Amino acid sequence: MKCHYIQDEIAGKVLIPGCWGTVHSNDMSDCYCDRSKKSPEQVIEDLKEQVKKLKKQLNEKTTNMQ
Ligand SMILES: [Zn+2]
Numbered sequence: 543m544k545c546h547y548i549q550d551e552i553a554g555k556v557l558i559p560g561c562w563g564t565v566h567s568n569d570m571s572d573c574y575c576d577r578s579k580k581s582p583e584q585v586i587e588d589l590k591e592q593v594k595k596l597k598k599q600l601n602e603k604t605t606n607m608q
Contacts, residue, residue, distance in 0.1 A: 543558075543560045544560045544575040545557065545558065545559050545560040545564045545573040545575055546560070557570065560573070560575045561574050561575045
């Protein structure tokens, strides 16, 4: 099961962790439930794509500053 919140009468909004990412941080942004379904190779390819996009963004920003 993916990480999700439940509404508890006493405690209020409670995070139910589905992966270790949120267990440690208690922060939903650290959830990797979706990623864990992919193979490590797929995750690496996705991350490479993200790095490409970030490099492009950085290039654009540094070009604009000059
Ligand atoms: Zn998760």
